[in-house]
Amino acid sequence: MADKNEQIDESNMPAMQRVLDNPFILLFIGILIPTLAYIVWGIMELISIPIAD
Numbered sequence: 001m002a003d004k005n006e007q008i009d010e011s012n013m014p015a016m017q018r019v020l021d022n023p024f025i026l027l028f029i030g031i032l033i034p035t036l037a038y039i040v041w042g043i044m045e046l047i048s049i050p051i052a053d
Helices: 015-021 023-048
Strands: none
Touching (some): 015 023
């Protein structure tokens, strides 16, 4: 049985748990996804504007 004070081996840790345990990656994702969403939304709005004759 493993001791509670024993360090967890990060090589056996699932990738998603490593992402969720790292606050800097979460911050990066939290800024990146809304930024990309607004950029795509803005491009879609610009494309939908009819060309003036």
